[in-house]
Amino acid sequence: MSREKRIELRxxxxxxxxxxxxxxxSDMLHYLEYLSIKYPELVEMITIGKSSLGQPLKVVKVSTGQRTKKGEIxxxxxIDGGTHAREWISPAVVMYTLKQLVENFKINRKIVEGADWYILPVSNPDGYEYSHSTDRFWRKTRSNHEIEDEKQSRTLSSFFWGETCRGVDMNRNWNFHWGEVGAxxxxxxxTYAGPRPFSEPETxxxxxFIMDRKDRIKLYLTMHAYSQMWLIPWGYTNKKTGDYDDLMSMGRKAVDALNRVSGTQYQVGHSPSLLYPTSGGADDWAKGVAGIKYAYTVELRDDGTYGFLLPASQIVATGKETFAAIKAVARAIVCKN
Ligand SMILES: [Zn+2]
Incomplete structure (x- = not known):
């Protein structure tokens, strides 16, 4: 054990x-377990399923009780992170958010008491671990559909290269305009969308889990990186949602709060105009199928200087500014009373 690691553990x-x-x-799972043991009245761990390679998908529920003092639900x-394996800042920021809600409960009491928080720090643990162990720029899951589905003919590239290509882009795998543009x-x-919608055990x-709670979930955030954007649906079309103005003004509220912390500049808008159109994405599904009004994809730091290789020294600063944005939006949406 290195000296650094010893000091860290102490x-x-x-x-x-x-x-x-x-x-x-594994470090993240230990931390979730630690929180649930240290703050049992506030934190509950829920295993919602398993990845293709059998790793548990753990959601943390942070709640002071399902009903308000008046007895209302x-x-x-x-909030989720880690959809795309190589976007390491995403799970880090989601973990930071969790830490603020739980360990800084007193400061953040209003938003914690105002809602039940469901937080999934790593949506794609197989891909995340693979990006640490083998390929730093891995994006997809680690499923193998060519072996699972023997009837499916081998693809051209696997025929030539003699290997199967693993993994599905989770953010093209959702069952809403699946397999259309940008997939x-x-x-x-x-950007492989998978052999069918929801082919991945993770999605x-x-x-x-979300469908079981869709009427209660008022805010949906999925964290990605990079490019500093607060993206609104739709991703699959240039058409605006009926409540485009509401989504835009709430998005601006978020990035204004973020900007006040650090001066970091974010753009607000929808993917076809700011980046490119994509279909089968998670936020489109959250809005189009689950009916969650405020559904956003957040592209965290940075602007491309380091890109996916954002230095770890920026984790806390990115966490701080992003939490300010989350807090501003949560206050506006769930703490109206
Ligand atoms: Zn991403």
Whole structure:
């Protein structure tokens, strides 16, 4: 054990999370467990399913009780990270958010008491671990549909290269305008949409969990990187949603709060105009199928200077500014009373 690691463990008080480096999935699971043991009245761990390679998908529920003092059912918030394996800042920021809600409960009491928070730090643990162990720029899941589905003919590239291409782009795998623009049907491509909608156990588990609570979830945030954008649906078309103005003004509220913390500049808009059109995406599904009004994809730091290789020294600053944005939006949406 290195000296650094020893000091870290001594200072950690029961978990390894430092927010000074990008942690492996097991460190994050230990931290979730630590929170649920230390704050049992506030934190509940829910295993919503398993990845293709059998890793647990853990949602943390942060709640002071499902009903308000008046006896009304509280609204809920969903936040996830780690859809795309190589976007390491995403799970780090979601973990930071969780830490603020739980360990800084007193400061954030209003938004914690105002809603039930469902937080999934790593949606794609197989891909995340693979990006640590083998290929830093891995994006997709690690499923293997060519072996699973023997009837499916081998793709051209796998025929030539003699290997199967693994993984599906989870953010093209949702069952809403699946397989249309900006999604590939080639398993060897980065944007492979999968053999069918919800072919991945990860997207299936998350969608089942959200559908069971869709009437309560008022805010849906899925964290990605990079490019500093607060993206609104739709991703699959240039058409605006009926409540485009509401989504835009709430998005501006978020990025204004973020900007006040650090001066970091974000753009607000929808993907076809700011980036490119994509179909089968998670936020489109959250709005179009689950009916969650405020559904956003957040593209975190940076602007491209480091891109996916954002230095770990920026984790805390990115966490701070993003949490300010989340707080502003949560206050406006779930703490109206
Ligand atoms: Zn992404």
């Amino acid at each position: 200072n950690s008080k029961g978990h390894e999370m430092t927010f000074k480096r990008y942690h492996r999935y 509280k609204p809920a918030v969903w 590939s049907d080639d398993p060897c491509q980065e 299936r588990a998350i969608s089942d």
